[in-house]
Amino acid sequence: TVIHRADYRVPDWLVPDIALDFALDPETTRVHATLSVTRNGAHDRPLRLDGDGLVPLEVLVDGRPLDPNEWTLDNDTLVIPLGGERHSVETRVALAPSANSKLMGLYASGGLLCTQCEAEGFRRITFFPDRPDILSRYTVRMEADKTAYPVLLSNGDPVASGEAADGRHWAQWNDPFPKPSYLFALVAGDLSCNADHFTTMSGRAVKLGIWVREADLPRTEHAMKALKDSMAWDERTYGREYDLDVFNIVAVDDFNFGAMENKGLNIFNSRYILADAETATDADYDAVEGVVAHEYFHNWSGNRVTCRDWFQLSLKEGLTVYRDQCFSADMGSPAVKRIEDVRALRAAQFPEDGGPLAHPVRPESYMEISNFYTATIYNKGAEVIRMMALLLGPDRYRKGTDLYFARHDGQAATCEDFVRAMEEGGGIDLTQFRRWYEQAGTPRIAVSVKHDPDSHSATVTLEQSLPPTPGQPTKQPMAIPLRTALFDRQSGEQTGEQTLLLTQDSQSFRFEGINSPPVLSINRGFSAPVIINAQRSQDELAFLSAHDDDPFARYEAMQQLMVNALVHGITTGTLDPKPVIAAIRNTATDPALDDAFIAEAVRLPSEAYLGDQMPVVDPDAIHEARDRLQRAIGEALEPLWRNLHRRSARPVFDLSPASKGARKLRNMALVYIVASGAEDGARVAFAQFEQANTMTERQAALAVLANGTSDEREAALDIFYNRYRDDALVLDKWFQTQALAFHPDTVPLVEQLAKHPDFTLNNPNRVRSLYGAFAANQWAFHQKGGRGYTILGDLIVALDPINPQTAARMIPPLGRWLRFDADRGALMQAQLRRILAQPGLSKDVTEQASKSLPTP
Numbered sequence: 001t002v003i004h005r006a007d008y009r010v011p012d013w014l015v016p017d018i019a020l021d022f023a024l025d026p027e028t029t030r031v032h033a034t035l036s037v038t039r040n041g042a043h044d045r046p047l048r049l050d051g052d053g054l055v056p057l058e059v060l061v062d063g064r065p066l067d068p069n070e071w072t073l074d075n076d077t078l079v080i081p082l083g084g085e086r087h088s089v090e091t092r093v094a095l096a097p098s099a100n101s102k103l104m105g106l107y108a109s110g111g112l113l114c115t116q117c118e119a120e121g122f123r124r125i126t127f128f129p130d131r132p133d134i135l136s137r138y139t140v141r142m143e144a145d146k147t148a149y150p151v152l153l154s155n156g157d158p159v160a161s162g163e164a165a166d167g168r169h170w171a172q173w174n175d176p177f178p179k180p181s182y183l184f185a186l187v188a189g190d191l192s193c194n195a196d197h198f199t200t201m202s203g204r205a206v207k208l209g210i211w212v213r214e215a216d217l218p219r220t221e222h223a224m225k226a227l228k229d230s231m232a233w234d235e236r237t238y239g240r241e242y243d244l245d246v247f248n249i250v251a252v253d254d255f256n257f258g259a260m261e262n263k264g265l266n267i268f269n270s271r272y273i274l275a276d277a278e279t280a281t282d283a284d285y286d287a288v289e290g291v292v293a294h295e296y297f298h299n300w301s302g303n304r305v306t307c308r309d310w311f312q313l314s315l316k317e318g319l320t321v322y323r324d325q326c327f328s329a330d331m332g333s334p335a336v337k338r339i340e341d342v343r344a345l346r347a348a349q350f351p352e353d354g355g356p357l358a359h360p361v362r363p364e365s366y367m368e369i370s371n372f373y374t375a376t377i378y379n380k381g382a383e384v385i386r387m388m389a390l391l392l393g394p395d396r397y398r399k400g401t402d403l404y405f406a407r408h409d410g411q412a413a414t415c416e417d418f419v420r421a422m423e424e425g426g427g428i429d430l431t432q433f434r435r436w437y438e439q440a441g442t443p444r445i446a447v448s449v450k451h452d453p454d455s456h457s458a459t460v461t462l463e464q465s466l467p468p469t470p471g472q473p474t475k476q477p478m479a480i481p482l483r484t485a486l487f488d489r490q491s492g493e494q495t496g497e498q499t500l501l502l503t504q505d506s507q508s509f510r511f512e513g514i515n516s517p518p519v520l521s522i523n524r525g526f527s528a529p530v531i532i533n534a535q536r537s538q539d540e541l542a543f544l545s546a547h548d549d550d551p552f553a554r555y556e557a558m559q560q561l562m563v564n565a566l567v568h569g570i571t572t573g574t575l576d577p578k579p580v581i582a583a584i585r586n587t588a589t590d591p592a593l594d595d596a597f598i599a600e601a602v603r604l605p606s607e608a609y610l611g612d613q614m615p616v617v618d619p620d621a622i623h624e625a626r627d628r629l630q631r632a633i634g635e636a637l638e639p640l641w642r643n644l645h646r647r648s649a650r651p652v653f654d655l656s657p658a659s660k661g662a663r664k665l666r667n668m669a670l671v672y673i674v675a676s677g678a679e680d681g682a683r684v685a686f687a688q689f690e691q692a693n694t695m696t697e698r699q700a701a702l703a704v705l706a707n708g709t710s711d712e713r714e715a716a717l718d719i720f721y722n723r724y725r726d727d728a729l730v731l732d733k734w735f736q737t738q739a740l741a742f743h744p745d746t747v748p749l750v751e752q753l754a755k756h757p758d759f760t761l762n763n764p765n766r767v768r769s770l771y772g773a774f775a776a777n778q779w780a781f782h783q784k785g786g787r788g789y790t791i792l793g794d795l796i797v798a799l800d801p802i803n804p805q806t807a808a809r810m811i812p813p814l815g816r817w818l819r820f821d822a823d824r825g826a827l828m829q830a831q832l833r834r835i836l837a838q839p840g841l842s843k844d845v846t847e848q849a850s851k852s853l854p855t856p
């Protein structure tokens with residue numbers, strides 16, 4: 001069944017209050033729920049309570065037990081006819097958390113009991129109208145064995161606790177803020193707490209707790225710092241203050257995604273909480289900081305103001321991603337953060353927008369909402385907020401968000417509500433801009449520049465087009481803000497940046513006072529999530545790579561220079577590395593640039609990104625050309641790489657931007673030293689591997705070695721495995737590094753790793769580290785013959801009965817058949833058909849696989 005956005009109706013019954021009573025046990029947990037329900041409007045429809053796999057053991061209305069013929073189960077929905085305006089409705093159910101391998105609802109993970117409810121997991125815990133526009137006040141009582149579950153946590157504030165019979169104990173928590181059911185959470189377990197506190201801007205004292213296994217306590221410092229920084233940042237930047245007396249975070253090992261913003265009780269995948277120098281890379285540290293901030297920021301953008309229905313998901317996710325991106329930019333290097341975010345958008349969202357699963361930021365329909373936690377909702381959604389912030393400017397953007405939070409506090413709102421608050425608070429008309437919420441696909445913009453020496457002016461002409469996407473054969477023009485500047489070739493000066501607002505199919509913009517043919521710098525800072533085709537020469541790009549004063553544009557010029565060289569090399573067979581080498585030398589030796597930026601700028605585009613630049617992806621030709629260019633760069637600049645590698649070694653570990661930058665550059669230099677083919681390459685990498693005092697350097701060295709066929713490769717993999725075999729998060733890196741390797745035997749190696757005793761389908765991190773990485777390894781995954789596709793098809797078939805959400809996330813790589821040659825395309829489609837033919841397939845996988853096949 002397909003759910004349509006247009007079918008939204010206000011709920012028939014509201015639930016202002018709910019009391020939950022849990023008798024917790026991993027084998028059989030009993031849940032007693034008491035709902036106060038009130039009729040919403042004049043109608044005679046029954047009360048319908050969602051359930052998923054639940055059987056009512058007892059149903060009571062106003063204290064009276066109902067006969068089984070006084071209620072019905074309509075599929076999984078409990079239907080109770082009710083007269084009158086308000087009632088107390090009670091249900092009792094029993095659950096088996098340890099048998100819950102879907103990791104939705106109440107489940108067991110590493111000796112803990114924990115919950116995940118977003119989007120529709122609450123209905124796996126108790127019967128309830130499980131939709132985000134029902135806001136209720138929660139009272140939660142939990143009882144459990146005191147030895148196995150000494151800590152009992154839920155949303156809001158702890159109000160009472162005590163001993164119970166048979167070595168059990170109980171605790172009660174109340175959450176004063178009405179909230180949707182997807183924000184409910186509880187955790188029971190033997191946890192230790194990193195306790196700290198924060199005083200809010202109005203003087204409220206908040207107790208902070210990060211709860212983990214005792215042995216992991218030393219690894220929680222970075223997350224705690226990130227939490228306090230986030231709380232202060234949201235006060236400073238958005239005027240948003242925390243609103244409860246406690247804020248708790250729990251780390252769990254088995255989790256379907258990154259983390260969850262449950263009110264006052266965030267639950268995290270442990271990979272986004274735990275970090276220390278021995279086990280976490282700098283990228284891991286950054287991810288911890290970013291995800292902690294993301295979940296904390298949801299307290300306002302998501303919890304205080306939530307979503308009316310799941311079509312509005314980007315209301316909270318796009319806004320919160322934008323907020324966490326800005327936070328991380330403020331905590332570190334804004335230039336590098338922007339480069340990383342754009343790279344992620346291009347790697348995940350652009351392919352989605354260009355494929356069979358393309359959907360608007362506000363979708364029109366879905367079968368399974370879990371499939372819509374996508375790069376489009378999150379990352380493109382964040383770009384849409386970023387464009388509004390640009391169009392309004394900082395002060396008016398802040399007026400808009402103030403109005404949004406004031407007007408909708410305590411409500412379940414829509415994307416339209418947000419845009420209207422931006423319009424009214426910011427004093428701007430966003431009528432056409434709303435198409436960013438409606439139309440899927442990545443706009444393409446063709447750019448030409450004409451210089452007129454007589455009038456000393458230049459005209460920039462922009463033409464936009466938006467390719468058709470499923471259900472949207474034709475499109476209206478979008479409103480696209482493009483930060484643009486022209487550079488004078490002689491002086492290297494720019495003329496003054498303008499934000500060109502492209503609103504028509506084709507439009508020209510005139511720049512005055514331009515004396516000679518200028519060099520165009522456009523979409524600076526990546527001001528719009530579009531594809532620019534500006535046909536600039538390698539000379540012009542080299543000029544921008546040296547002179548552009550916008551760091552993103554400068555990075556982009558380098559990337560384009562490399563893409564041009566590679567695509568030309570692939571299509572004509574002759575690759576000219578010289579302009580690339582010259583630009584890299586210039587960048588890497590520019591004393592005005594910091595190490596982190598240099599490392600980003602000198603890095604070659606990924607094979608997948610190169611594939612996206614070609615009409616038909618040729619994985620082998622791409623791999624071969626990129627390899628050749630990398631070697632040429634390594635050889636030509638070998639002394640430079642050796643020097644940078646030596647120079648950026650750091651004797652002690654710290655997380656300063658300078659040290660992180662140095663490590664990034666050192667790892668990049670190592671890539672080029674090894675790529676040069678120097679006879680001692682593997683030895684240099686192995687030395688870095690052995691002497692590393694951070695996981696950042698150790699993993700990078702391992703990755704470089706894993707690409708080759710040296711003896712050092714096997715030695716390093718063995719050492720790494722034996723050193724970290726008991727640390728799940730680091731062992732994930734061991735699997736991932738091998739699955740990502742450019743090694744001739746990656747495909748059979750992945751097959752072997754799937755049989756490794758440490759591999760399991762029950763842990764989503766492990767599944768992603770092997771198969772997610774493998775599917776992202778274009779050269780290996782798309783190897784001729786389709787063995788990679790079979791490997792992924794086998795996985796999906798095996799994983800679907802265990803964890804359909806995680807299985808469904810593996811479908812998109814098989815849906816990219818249109819981008820490849822007919823042979824590969826047919827093999828990819830064959831896997832999709834085979835998956836769809838499985839009996840008892842989940843809704844999650846059914847939706848993704850069927851949408852990924854050509855429409856008949």
Ligand code: ARG
Pocket residue numbers: 118119257258259260261294295317369370373
């Ligand atoms: N709201 C969570 C976050 O963004 C993610 C929840 C994902 N839920 C899902 N069903 N995929 O932080």
Ligand code: ZN
Pocket residue numbers: 294298316317320
């Ligand atoms: Zn989120």
